[in-house]
Amino acid sequence: PVLRLLEAQLQDQRREHEEEMEALRNQVDLMQEELEKQQQAFLQTLQLSPEVQVEFGLQQEITRLTNENLDLKELLEKSEKNERKLIKQLKIYMKKVQDFEASQTVVPVERRPRERNMQVAVQRKEKDFQGMLEYYKEDEPLLIRNLIT
Numbered sequence: 001p002v003l004r005l006l007e008a009q010l011q012d013q014r015r016e017h018e019e020e021m022e023a024l025r026n027q028v029d030l031m032q033e034e035l036e037k038q039q040q041a042f043l044q045t046l047q048l049s050p051e052v053q054v055e056f057g058l059q060q061e062i063t064r065l066t067n068e069n070l071d072l073k074e075l076l077e078k079s080e081k082n083e084r085k086l087i088k089q090l091k092i093y094m095k096k097v098q099d100f101e102a103s104q105t106v107v108p109v110e111r112r113p114r115e116r117n118m119q120v121a122v123q124r125k126e127k128d129f130q131g132m133l134e135y136y137k138e139d140e141p142l143l144i145r146n147l148i149t
Contacts, residue, residue, distance in 0.1 A: 045057070075148075
């Protein structure tokens with residue numbers, strides 16, 4: 001039974017590896033096609049007069065920058081939408097905390113003396129907080145990449 005299990009796992013891994021390889025081959029093929037298109041465009045550009053080459057280069061750069069701006073606008077809109085959602089959640093949680101604190105201040109008189117006897121000292125370790133997340137310095141690039149995506 002163990003040998004069959006290991007064989008099954010090996011076959012699964014082999015299948016996953018083959019699927020990954022096929023996806024990578026497809027990606028390489030697409031990149032080669034794109035490279036060929038760019039080379040053709042470059043060769044065509046070289047055949048143009050210098051003034052037309054400059055104009056063509058400027059048009060390509062404008063197109064690239066326009067696409068980049070659209071991507072950044074989309075990212076900004078997503079970030080703003082996420083910010084609004086988080087602000088709404090924060091308001092809801094703040095309301096819940098206020099309600100909870102209000103319910104805690106209205107404690108029946110007969111419970112108050114027992115609560116005084118049950119006080120527990122909680123020690124807090126002093127830390128230098130710079131934000132809401134605690135992370136290791138070496139994880140910072142990964143954290144930033146995940147926040148952006």
